[in-house]
Amino acid sequence: MKRLGRMAAIGFCALWAGARPAAAERLDVFVSIPPQAYLVERIGREHVEVALMVQAGQDPHTFEPSPRQMMALADARLYLKIGMPFETRLLEKIEGAYARLSVVDMAAGVQKRMMEPHHHQEGQHGEGADEDDDEEERAEPDPHVWLSPPLLEVMARNTARALAEADPANVAEYEENLEELIEDIERTHARVQEVLAPCRGRAFYTFHPAFGYFGDAYGLRQVAVEAEGKSPTPRQLTELIGRARREGVNIIFVQPQFDRRAAQSVADGIGGAVVPMDPLARDVLANLETMAAQVEAALR
Template identity: 30%
Template sequence: MNVRRLIPTTALAAAVALGATALTACSGTAGAAGTADGKLHVTASFYPLQFLAEQIGGDHVKVDTLTKPGVEPHDLEITPKQTGQLSESDVVLYLKTLQPAVDKAVEQSGVKNVVDAATLTKLEVHGGAGHEGHDHAAEGEAGHDHDHAHGEAGEDPHVWLDPTKYAEIAKGFGAALEKADPGHAADYKKNTDELVAKLGALDTEFKDGLKNTASRTFITTHSAFGYLAERYGLDQEGISGVDPEAEPSPARMKELQAVAKKDNVTTVFFETLASDKTAKSLARDTGLTTDVLDPLEGIGDRSQGSDYFEVMRSNLKNLQKALGAK
């Protein structure tokens, strides 16, 4: 594992309170909301937040997403129609710095009832490699970054891949909906509790399933799994870091070949929303196999499951196979 440092952020309890306070302007019942059927209109920036809003909001909310299925969220461009959709929302749920186009659109929309998921948990900085504390950014290689800006000092936004952190966001957003629509607060609380319990069970599945493995190191094109690796005692080795479709340097490829041999790595992972070219190239050069490790930034036709839980369990199964789980 390689957690270079922990960025202090607002404590969870305070963040929940802030998230709830941010929604006081839409207090009242769902009947006062902006949709024709009296439901709260929630706009989520991309799939993990859409899923969370749907699970917690249930029948009392209408959830739209800015990132359609099959679209790589980091590359999202906001249309004028979507900007209008934002301005008509009762609640906007997004993760600041993950999608610069969304950040700008939210700022320009004039919506007052905004919840930033990044304030509901603690963000950390993860190195792109993770192997024995090597810092590839310091060696001229990209660390854990995309071609977009992260939060302060390069915070990793992929918190939903850690079920425990995703549960913290669920609690914060659930409290925010309770404040926004007190008439249905009991339902939101019930739905939140049920979702958190399911995430707790998923966390246990990962802990048990990855407890005893032949290797603790996995190689992936997209360095999105720092939180997951940290939670379950694994080492993430990102191929290129900046862009999952970018060609890594010859020096990085040579280093990964050495890592694969030393750490008994069997598999190079790629994701569903990006090309598998780099992963297959490394696998061919090292005699390894390839498989999918999905960062769950969207659900598409190639996804190994129809929702968050199904895809996460597919990820677990693929990790167990690659790491030689016993």
Template identity: 30%
Template sequence: MKKTRIFILTIIAIIICTLLYTTSKMGETSPEEKIIVATSIMPQKEFIEAVGGDKVKVIVMVPPGANPHTYEPQPSQLRELSKARIYFQIGSGIEFEKTWMERLKEQNPNIKIINCSKGIKLMKEDPHIWTSPRNAIIIVENIYKALIEEDPNHKEYYTENKDKYVTRLKKLDEQFNQTLTGKQNKKILVYHPAWTYLCRDYKLEQITIEREGKEPSPQTLAKIIQEAKKDNIRIIIVSPQSNKQSAQAIADEIGAKIVTIDPLAENYIENMEKMLQTLKSI
């Protein structure tokens, strides 16, 4: 009888300890509990992590330094994608998504596709919607809506994170407004036409060296040089993925400085602040 009582008390003690341990662990997020999501480009990674924080793990299909016009996913990336619950699609017509989106869905038929361009007025000639802070705010809101739908238990957490990040984006928008309002020279010379939305929202004019993905002809180059001299352009903006030969030829001819700004950089706000500082000096 005594042994039976000891056995029962031991079992009760084990159950109580197990319950206490389980309770102490409630609310902790282990790596296994993170929502695995995927997206196409690095700027989206910052947006998703700004909202999702430690509740999400982000797979980026086009890695740093790769060209979304030509990149092909590696087998290891496709294996990772098969575990993702959400794909945050840019939805603006970038070449990677036009080429690969259907194949990515075949790789993971259950993945939920979120079009992050919803609510943005698209321009066919430029898929780089994120290069305007005003569009970035809309993209972040679309990400937020998808995360609270997928994981409603953490709505308060996502809301707090989203509000903090959107506040930073609104401050960035105001800085662009203050810097560019009343500026007489509204023209910027760029190699790749990646800044169309920025120019639209802040009333700038983008002169591009590359036209329809092709290097300029000698005649086009001469025309650009003539226009740049006339407008006293002293800065040429290029991306790391660009062939800088044509830009350098123009810079040598007009005495301009070449500034490298990557529209695909992950550190979005820091990168856009660099763009803002560049525009101050045009």
């Protein structure tokens, strides 16, 4: 009898477990870079499964998706793009081939600045000036929009809207999480403003021109060693070193994903140092405060 009782109890438990509703299916979302993943995770939380194209340490400007990533895209519901160069090639490949996949521009509505295309000083004329003007016309939009808190708010709202459209059952949670995130963005913005207030109008030097939106948000001027993915010519390097000396610059910021030799040449020329500063850190809010502290220390 005891054996029969145990078997009946086991059978009842099995029936009860089978009657329970299955765990809610997560929304599969692909993003290009780590800061996007942070936003999606903050808003979607347990309702999303975020897959990342560009992994930590990889350069998004030279990135190409792996075959495994292309296969995984077939099961995704959303791809949130942001304007990185590789996205154009990627979306051309998958257009019409992935029936379930919706592509949404996370930076929709953002007025993008242009990448600095060259290094010549204001008022420079003569040989090569026309060529520089042609380069100016070919300048590409700057994709690094997540480094400005006001633009980060736009991206967060676009993200919440995309998640709600793909998963309307959880729209109330997405809206609540969005408002919490917006409050955190605004608090971060206020703290960074306070840190960088004494630096307004000053120039900070970087290797790659990734920090223009950050500079715009806080009244700073970014001066880049590199121009649109190209290292400076010897003449441009000489001009840059002279300018840095006149402005009292002794720190050149460089992304960990980049070769630092050109930046080191400028640093050596001014008797300064190369300091890593990562625009692609996943926790973008913490990173904005880290960047602010680095820039303030460099300009102190």
